[in-house]
Amino acid sequence: MTYSIEIDQICKTYRGVGYEVKALRNVSMKINTGEMTAVVGTSGSGKTTLLNILGLIDSPDSGTYRLGDIDTGECTETERAGLRNSRLGFILQEFALIDRYTVEQNIKIPLLYSNVPKREWNMRIDAMLDKLGIAEKKKRRPAELSGGQKQRVAIARALISQGDVILADEPTGALDSRTSLEIIDLFQRIKSENKTIVLVTHDHDIAAECDRILHIEDGRLYED
Numbered sequence: 001m002t003y004s005i006e007i008d009q010i011c012k013t014y015r016g017v018g019y020e021v022k023a024l025r026n027v028s029m030k031i032n033t034g035e036m037t038a039v040v041g042t043s044g045s046g047k048t049t050l051l052n053i054l055g056l057i058d059s060p061d062s063g064t065y066r067l068g069d070i071d072t073g074e075c076t077e078t079e080r081a082g083l084r085n086s087r088l089g090f091i092l093q094e095f096a097l098i099d100r101y102t103v104e105q106n107i108k109i110p111l112l113y114s115n116v117p118k119r120e121w122n123m124r125i126d127a128m129l130d131k132l133g134i135a136e137k138k139k140r141r142p143a144e145l146s147g148g149q150k151q152r153v154a155i156a157r158a159l160i161s162q163g164d165v166i167l168a169d170e171p172t173g174a175l176d177s178r179t180s181l182e183i184i185d186l187f188q189r190i191k192s193e194n195k196t197i198v199l200v201t202h203d204h205d206i207a208a209e210c211d212r213i214l215h216i217e218d219g220r221l222y223e224d
């Protein structure tokens with residue numbers, strides 16, 4: 001059986017002059033394709049560190065991480081960048097949109113680093129805008145959008161390269177509770193297209209909408 005994500009005995013320690021922080025301690029988990037998993041934990045417990053490792057932004061000190069059938073520890077930096085662009089979609093804290101770009105330009109960014117032929121870009125962007133219900137905002141800039149609309153743009157940007165694993169850091173953190181639930185509904189729709197979603201959240205109501213809840217405490221992972 002191949003899991004979408006399989007990590008085994010991952011450790012990560014941050015070291016500097018006079019300090020050492022064990023951010024992840026022997027973390028193991030398997031996530032199936034099409035599962036929506038919440039990672040919850042208090043501030044400083046290791047959630048972002050885990051997400052950065054899953055996103056191939058950072059590497060563990062020890063342990064293995066398989067993305068589908070690929071052992072990422074065996075990959076070169078170029079191969080990791082290739083996986084980031086083709087397999088993964090990121091939704092970062094506070095949307096992380098570029099203010100001076102329009103909605104369309106923001107969504108286009110991952111395509112610049114992908115293998116998607118240029119002639120397909122406009123069609124893909126329009127289809128994605130339609131799907132997320134923000135087609136009329138195409139030429140607007142982030143400052144002209146509501147929080148929920150900004151988050152939809154961030155989700156569109158994460159989905160545009162058609163990666164199969166979506167990693168989201170506090171995707172509802174900046175939204176009121178009604179808009180948060182709308183965004184979670186959207187995730188559930190995305191999930192039904194066989195995407196694997198891992199989201200970090202402080203919000204237990206949001207976590208409760210996921211298929212699984214993983215808790216991190218002081219760098220250790222527990223499942224409900």
Ligand SMILES: Nc1ncnc2c1ncn2[C@@H]1O[C@H](COP(=O)(O)OP(=O)(O)OP(=O)(O)O)[C@@H](O)[C@H]1O
Binds near residue numbers: 014023049
């Ligand atoms: N670059 C770094 N250098 C040193 N220590 C770090 C670094 N990044 C994170 N840490 C430490 O590692 C631990 C885990 O941090 P991490 O950002 O993963 O937590 P988190 O659960 O995402 O927290 P929050 O919910 O506040 O974002 C914390 O103690 C943090 O201070």
